[in-house]
Amino acid sequence: MINTRDILETIEMIQDENLDIRTVTMGISLLDCADKDINVACEKIYNKITTLAKNLVPVCQEIEKEYGIPIVNKRISVTPISIVGNSCEAEDFTPFAETLDKAAKTVGVNFIGGFSALVHKGYTSGDRRLINSIPEALAKTDFVCSSVNVATTKTGINLDAVAEMGKIVKKSAELTADNNCIGAAKLVVFANAVEDNPFMAGAFLGVGEPECVINVGVSGPGVVRAALKKAPNANITEVCDIIKKTAFKITRMGQLVANEASKRLGVPFGIVDLSLAPTPAVGDSVADILEEIGLEKCGCPGTTAALAMLNDAVKKGGLFASSHVGGLSGAFIPVSEDAGMIAAAKDGSLTLEKLEAMTAVCSVGLDMIIIPGDTTPETISAIIADEASIGVINNKTTAVRVIPAIGKDVGEELEFGGLLGSGPVMNVNKYSPAKLINRGGKIPAPLQSLRN
Amino acid sequence: MRAVITVVGKDTVGIIAKVSDICAKNDVNILDISQSIVNDFFCMIMVVSIPKTAIKFTELVDILTKLGEDEGLAIHAMHEDIFNSMHRI
Numbered sequence: 001m002i003n004t005r006d007i008l009e010t011i012e013m014i015q016d017e018n019l020d021i022r023t024v025t026m027g028i029s030l031l032d033c034a035d036k037d038i039n040v041a042c043e044k045i046y047n048k049i050t051t052l053a054k055n056l057v058p059v060c061q062e063i064e065k066e067y068g069i070p071i072v073n074k075r076i077s078v079t080p081i082s083i084v085g086n087s088c089e090a091e092d093f094t095p096f097a098e099t100l101d102k103a104a105k106t107v108g109v110n111f112i113g114g115f116s117a118l119v120h121k122g123y124t125s126g127d128r129r130l131i132n133s134i135p136e137a138l139a140k141t142d143f144v145c146s147s148v149n150v151a152t153t154k155t156g157i158n159l160d161a162v163a164e165m166g167k168i169v170k171k172s173a174e175l176t177a178d179n180n181c182i183g184a185a186k187l188v189v190f191a192n193a194v195e196d197n198p199f200m201a202g203a204f205l206g207v208g209e210p211e212c213v214i215n216v217g218v219s220g221p222g223v224v225r226a227a228l229k230k231a232p233n234a235n236i237t238e239v240c241d242i243i244k245k246t247a248f249k250i251t252r253m254g255q256l257v258a259n260e261a262s263k264r265l266g267v268p269f270g271i272v273d274l275s276l277a278p279t280p281a282v283g284d285s286v287a288d289i290l291e292e293i294g295l296e297k298c299g300c301p302g303t304t305a306a307l308a309m310l311n312d313a314v315k316k317g318g319l320f321a322s323s324h325v326g327g328l329s330g331a332f333i334p335v336s337e338d339a340g341m342i343a344a345a346k347d348g349s350l351t352l353e354k355l356e357a358m359t360a361v362c363s364v365g366l367d368m369i370i371i372p373g374d375t376t377p378e379t380i381s382a383i384i385a386d387e388a389s390i391g392v393i394n395n396k397t398t399a400v401r402v403i404p405a406i407g408k409d410v411g412e413e414l415e416f417g418g419l420l421g422s423g424p425v426m427n428v429n430k431y432s433p434a435k436l437i438n439r440g441g442k443i444p445a446p447l448q449s450l451r452n
Numbered sequence: 453m454r455a456v457i458t459v460v461g462k463d464t465v466g467i468i469a470k471v472s473d474i475c476a477k478n479d480v481n482i483l484d485i486s487q488s489i490v491n492d493f494f495c496m497i498m499v500v501s502i503p504k505t506a507i508k509f510t511e512l513v514d515i516l517t518k519l520g521e522d523e524g525l526a527i528h529a530m531h532e533d534i535f536n537s538m539h540r541i
Contacts, residue, residue, distance in 0.1 A: 002532070004486060004497055006539040007456055011528055065510045068530035249538045256537040 166381030273327030287340025330363025
């Protein structure tokens with residue numbers, strides 16, 4: 001028999017502490033949709049997505065109601081379009097993005113990821129055409145997310161791709177300058193990208209994945225913070241234990257929803273992503289957890305240590321609660337999506353350099369960071385190269401999602417609205433890395449021993 | 453299936469009666485019930501069993517939510533598994 005305290009604890013987590021399932025993402029393979037004629041390929045893609053994902057939203061809504069747990073986002077990830085589109089003759093891949101957007105709107109999901117290319121070792125013709133189409137594709141669509149993998153630990157860093165992505169990020173922002181430069185907010189540049197990530201903007205379905213699969217991302221920074229608040233004088237070992245226990249409970253909920261969604265949709269369960277994903281809502285912040293642990297303001301010395309401990313404890317607690325773990329698992333630190341991070345950035349406590357250090361120990365990377373509109377493509381590329389180096393050397397996924405605020409400078413703000421939030425333009429070092437970036441070529445794969 | 457109904461709010465006459473009346477009318481069997489009053493706040497937890505032939509659970513959730521809104525109470529009806537999975541290994 002379940003006891004009263006447990007029941008009330010669960011309800012309190014959901015009602016007062018913003019516990020929710022952050023996303024149920026259906027992965028759909030589009031490998032069988034390739035065609036020489038882009039119109040035929042697009043038709044196959046539209047039909048496949050709208051058939052397989054037809055019931056995704058209604059089934060999730062039914063689960064939300066029966067279990068009383070909100071599922072904030074229902075999303076779709078697909079095979080990287082550079083692979084699907086490789087055999088078609090068209091030079092411009094924008095119609096693929098428009099088709100994905102239309103399919104997303106038909107089935108009622110709020111993002112569809114997979115307008116992607118994997119170029120860590122070089123370009124295919126499809127990769128080149130896809131990357132060239134990214135700025136326009138993101139400007140012409142609402143729900144399509146794009147990602148490009150430019151580095152892996154096994155292959156090193158493709159500096160040519162890094163150099164090009166700096167230009168693509170800038171152009172994506174420029175083409176959407178009248179809409180808060182939103183194009184760049186839907187584009188992420190990866191090192192060591194994972195094939196089963198349910199989170200946007202970086203979700204795509206890798207070629208090693210099944211035909212159709214359900215991946216679930218959990219959330220709950222508010223719950224972790226509330227649990228820590230009840231133990232203000234605990235030592236750091238006890239703090240770790242509290243985080244692990246809370247992560248366990250959160251993940252069990254994710255596993256339950258994943259099993260249920262998989263059963264009702266008749267689609268195999270893939271993974272649960274053990275994440276602490278913040279939202280701009282007050283109390284749903286990873287920065288607040290770090291401050292609760294004992295920082296006056298997120299970004300001050302000690303932030304990296306607190307985040308490393310938090311990230312590790314979340315994984316340890318969550319692992320036992322789920323049968324299959326994957327995705328990006330860990331604590332996310334997007335600036336514009338986290339009320340505490342926004343406040344720390346506005347105060348000047350949180351800087352780009354500190355965020356970079358934090359990405360060495362967090363789940364992903366430099367995420368949703370707004371930079372001055374006059375930042376050069378070479379500087380953006382160099383930020384990507386720095387971040388990719390951290391990922392490649394440390395054997396972890398890293399990513400860059402920066403938004404150049406066209407026409408704006410430090411002190412001004414961008415307002416995306418919804419889950420993407422808002423944030424201040426952050427200062428970027430003005431000295432030029434142009435010579436490094438323009439050298440081109442590839443940084444070789446790093447040594448895996450003699451690690452010091 | 454089994455579900456847990458919780459009612460939290462200011463104590464007034466007839467809360468249990470109203471919730472059990474809805475259960476009875478919809479063939480929902482009450483298996484266990486506990487209630488306490490803390491600082492004038494009423495807190496009731498009811499474990500119920502809903503046979504396959506009875507009302508669809510999502511409809512019961514709607515009826516109870518509406519009762520909660522009318523009476524100024526927080527009423528939640530949730531599938532039992534959510535508590536089992538979170539608090540039992």
